[in-house]
Amino acid sequence: MTYLQNLQTGSNEAVDSIIDLRLPRILIALMVGAMLAVSGALLQAALQNPLAEANIIGVSSGALIMRALCMLFIPQLYFYLPLLSFIGGLIPFLIIILLHSKFRFNAVSMILVGVALFVLLNGVLEILTQNPLMKIPQGLTMKIWSDVYILAVSALLGLILTLLLSPKLNLLNLDDIQARSIGFNIDRYRWLTGLLAVFLASATVAIVGQLAFLGIIVPHVVRKLVGGNYRVLIPFSTVIGAWLLLVADLLGRVIQPPLEIPANAILMIVGGPMLIYLICQSQRNRI
DSSP states (O other): OHHHHHHHTTOHHHHHHIIIIIHHHHHHHHHHHHHHHHHHHHHHHHHTOTTOOTTTTTHHHHHHHHHHHHHHHOGGGGGGHHHHHHHHHHHHHHHHHHHHHHHOOOHHHHHHHHHHHHHHHHHHHHHHTTSGGGOOOOSSTTOOHHHHHHHHHHHHHHHHHHHHHHHHHGGGGSOHHHHHHTTOOHHHHHHHHHHHHHHHHHHHHHHHOOOOSHHHHHHHHHHHHHOSOHHHHHHHHHHHHHHHHHHHHHHHHHSSTTSOOOHHHHHHHHHHHHHHHHHHHHHHHHO
16 A cells, blocks of 8 residues: 555655566566567468477577677677577577478478477576576566667567568468469568568567567467468567567466566466467378
8 A cells, every 4th residue: 555655646666666677577578579479470481380489499599598608708798689699599590491401391390300409509508507607587577778778679670670571471371383473582581581580589588588489379379360361460469479478477476476477487388288289280280
């Protein structure tokens, strides 16, 4: 009650608490949720794989390793962490692309290779973080306004580029012969879409670390609601992804107070069964 009275009367302590502690966390949750949801939709379009997601195929782990190295060796470049993390996230993505071009994986096999990369990179990360100087705070807690500013630049850039690209995304469903017959350079747009997806996911890793399954959950829910037209799917994924992460963070704070359950744990509980369902659906469609 005292807190509410202070807020109503404009107490500096109450107002500062909201402005400096709560508001950055809320804004970061909204931006990260939107970026990861859109990243998942873009990866699924670029790889033509409904199971693709940055965390599952190792992109987030690569970005996190680069973030850890940068914080140890070049901490003065903190403002450029999203861009530097993008370089780290790009490595596992390129490995997946190169292996797929040689072996022509089906959807499930591609994800299994991605999971192997995820495990490998997380092992490397575990070794690196044994150094106390490389401990990486993850999650939405303890975020400040500088984190908001850094992420906002990446979010605006990535989401605006995605909206500009979205009219072409539906054409990625064409096979190579159909695309060439209408003069559409499908390889170029697959690369652009994949790189944009990696950038969005890596930028979130630079600020909050790894958050699992958001890029799986949201695009599939949105497809059920509005269909697969990317001109509609991308804006809806942006909004639903933002609110889903915000709700997950809120649930984590109210389920077992004063303890906080990380939003990532809630997303994993929801996303794990969904991934199993999607894998079963993929196998059933092959029969």
